Amino acid sequence: MDAERLLTLWQSAHGTLRSDWRESFLRRPEVEQLCRLPEPAVLAALSRSRKLARIAEIAADEAWWFEGKPCEEDALSWCARCKPHPYPSVVVITMGWGDAFHKSEDCLWLVKGQHAVSARGGEVAPVQRVNIQVALGSGKLPCLWCFSPKPPPPERKGVVPGSARLL
Numbered sequence: 112m113d114a115e116r117l118l119t120l121w122q123s124a125h126g127t128l129r130s131d132w133r134e135s136f137l138r139r140p141e142v143e144q145l146c147r148l149p150e151p152a153v154l155a156a157l158s159r160s161r162k163l164a165r166i167a168e169i170a171a172d173e174a175w176w177f178e179g180k181p182c183e184e185d186a187l188s189w190c191a192r193c194k195p196h197p198y199p200s201v202v203v204i205t206m207g208w209g210d211a212f213h214k215s216e217d218c219l220w221l222v223k224g225q226h227a228v229s230a231r232g233g234e235v236a237p238v239q240r241v242n243i244q245v246a247l248g249s250g251k252l253p254c255l256w257c258f259s260p261k262p263p264p265p266e267r268k269g270v271v272p273g274s275a276r277l278l
């Protein structure tokens with residue numbers, strides 16, 4: 112992965128940065144460190160924090176699994192049971208729309224999304240509780256509202272308002 116790709120991925124998770132912030136992002140020492148780690152480990156860490164230092168810490172901790180090193184408990188490479196992730200074993204997804212999984216049915220973004228669908232006259236997709244492996248396996252991404260250490264306020268420093276995706 113190169114620095115530009117890392118920036119693109121960061122922005123798709125956390126919102127578009129102003130151009131002067133993009134430049135200082137690319138100069139951060141963690142960027143070089145993250146570019147050397149396996150991309151799936153970086154992707155897995157990116158959604159869990161906005162802070163590059165924290166992302167680098169998480170990705171470095173979990174890189175062993177993505178590099179195919181055997182786990183301690185089962186001595187297996189890419190062991191499904193030991194794959195590192197910070198999520199509960201059961202999560203909530205919507206059938207039919209949305210690319211996110213949630214901690215609970217009460218997630219504000221999930222509820223808002225469903226209200227928006229019905230306000231447009233659409234049919235609200237049913238909500239389902241699934242095993243985390245099902246959600247991760249189907250390519251769903253963690254909802255930032257549910258899984259951020261602090262829910263991001265609507266307008267964040269350096270982020271262009273209205274551009275952050277609801278993951």
Ligand SMILES: [Zn+2]
Nearest residue numbers: 182185190193
């Ligand atoms: Zn294992």
Ligand SMILES: [Zn+2]
Nearest residue numbers: 213218254257
């Ligand atoms: Zn959520």
